[in-house]
Amino acid sequence: MTDLLPSETRATGPAIGTPASGIFVQTPSQTVGPFYGYALPYDKGPELVPGHHPHAIRLHGTVTDGAGEPVIDALLEIWQADGEGALSSELGSLDRDGFTFTGFGRAATTMAGHYTFTTVKPGPVAGHAPYVLVTIFARGLTHHLFTRVYFEADTALLATDTVLAQVPADRRSTLISVQDGPASYRFDIRLQGEGETVFLDFDA
Amino acid sequence: MPHDTLPAPARGSGQESQDSVTAEIRAIEADAARRVQQGGSPELHPRRDYPPYRSSLLRHPTHELVRVDPEEVERVSPAFGHTDVNVLESDLTIQHVGEPLGERMTVSGRVLDGEGRPVRHQLVELWQANAGGRYVHKRDQHPAPLDPNFTGVGRVITGDNGEYKFTTIKPGAYPWKNHVNAWRPAHIHFSLFGNAFTQRLITQMYFPGDPLFALDPIYQSIADPAARARLVGTYDHDLSVSEWSIGYNWDIVLTGPKATWMEGEDAHD
Ligand SMILES: [Fe+2]
Numbered sequence: 246m247t248d249l250l251p252s253e254t255r256a257t258g259p260a261i262g263t264p265a266s267g268i269f270v271q272t273p274s275q276t277v278g279p280f281y282g283y284a285l286p287y288d289k290g291p292e293l294v295p296g297h298h299p300h301a302i303r304l305h306g307t308v309t310d311g312a313g314e315p316v317i318d319a320l321l322e323i324w325q326a327d328g329e330g331a332l333s334s335e336l337g338s339l340d341r342d343g344f345t346f347t348g349f350g351r352a353a354t355t356m357a358g359h360y361t362f363t364t365v366k367p368g369p370v371a372g373h374a375p376y377v378l379v380t381i382f383a384r385g386l387t388h389h390l391f392t393r394v395y396f397e398a399d400t401a402l403l404a405t406d407t408v409l410a411q412v413p414a415d416r417r418s419t420l421i422s423v424q425d426g427p428a429s430y431r432f433d434i435r436l437q438g439e440g441e442t443v444f445l446d447f448d449a
Numbered sequence: 450m451p452h453d454t455l456p457a458p459a460r461g462s463g464q465e466s467q468d469s470v471t472a473e474i475r476a477i478e479a480d481a482a483r484r485v486q487q488g489g490s491p492e493l494h495p496r497r498d499y500p501p502y503r504s505s506l507l508r509h510p511t512h513e514l515v516r517v518d519p520e521e522v523e524r525v526s527p528a529f530g531h532t533d534v535n536v537l538e539s540d541l542t543i544q545h546v547g548e549p550l551g552e553r554m555t556v557s558g559r560v561l562d563g564e565g566r567p568v569r570h571q572l573v574e575l576w577q578a579n580a581g582g583r584y585v586h587k588r589d590q591h592p593a594p595l596d597p598n599f600t601g602v603g604r605v606i607t608g609d610n611g612e613y614k615f616t617t618i619k620p621g622a623y624p625w626k627n628h629v630n631a632w633r634p635a636h637i638h639f640s641l642f643g644n645a646f647t648q649r650l651i652t653q654m655y656f657p658g659d660p661l662f663a664l665d666p667i668y669q670s671i672a673d674p675a676a677r678a679r680l681v682g683t684y685d686h687d688l689s690v691s692e693w694s695i696g697y698n699w700d701i702v703l704t705g706p707k708a709t710w711m712e713g714e715d716a717h718d
Binding site for chain 2: 269270271272273274275276277278279280281282283284285310311312314316318322324325326332333334335336337338339340347348349370371373376378380382383384385386387388389390391407408411412416436437438441442443444445446447448
């Protein structure tokens, strides 16, 4: 059936350097809406490693709006390197085998606006300060938001991080999680207003 | 944006009329058109701060996004494949004992990057209301019937040419509480992964000729008419199957890798 698609005649294989034709303009984003709860979350989505993993950490926090109210219908995704700084290309993020670390997780916020991931603290990739990439979707967000979770213990690497250097000094702390237990890190996300989290856009 | 020209009533009360919301929509669209006339790039994406969509009022960031170079983490993406998605998950009409009510349809197309290259072997997720406009979601209070033979969730892994295909039923329009008598045009929610995490996209596909387009603050949050038209699938008679299903085509283009000839980046963000 695919040989009947009109698009088949437009783009076959790599088209690097092709002049702008208007065909490959981005598809716009739309809000995830309120009703993804039976569709996108999945079994063990928030558990990148089992809780009994020797290096398991809790990464958690609350998502709040411009009035300070908890956002009870946000969906968060994380993507990160493993403890040694390696990025996984293993299958199995959706159908976890309880052993393979795939680096991807998905969690919906609770009725209190709280989210929790069980994962490992990432190692540095290419010598940079380690971080967890977070993507936030919610009703009311017409487009997702990206941010990064850094770790306060990585003092030396944080001090020389080029991305943190681009962030106004008084907002930098919004990107750095706070250790609130032996293996627990808190990262609250404020969508708007006082203490608004720094959100990132990538020159990709 | 000319906030001072917008109507003043209690935004977000849910009590405003369609006419007043439509007036806001048209004012923002006119503002966007003026910017293009003055040499600006058309807005490719919805505005994050889009008052006609009341839920955006307290949820959009007020600071500019900080634009940074992606590192390796953002330049790659999780891998999904046959161990994650069963091939049967692309057919939403065979998930129960009986067949769902509604107009059986297929939606197929390709997932491409900004240079027209196929996004191969990546995850596409889809969810939707049933033919009556009701979601299988506990917070959906629309008094339309659930269909015991329809859940409305599908997944597929794209093929070697970035192609995907779902079999489903056409979703119904449904009411929501943005304002009085607010109705969402029929749509299917899509979630997409690219080869880089920066390409991540969640969006909605619409159906051609829907009379609700002009009234819907979510569709209209994309201020440029040509940009929002990219969300409307194309009816393709060659994709319809005789005595079986109606066929729509919808190609999806993810961001990047951004090339210098790409115009209209970050017009609003
Ligand atoms: Fe919807």
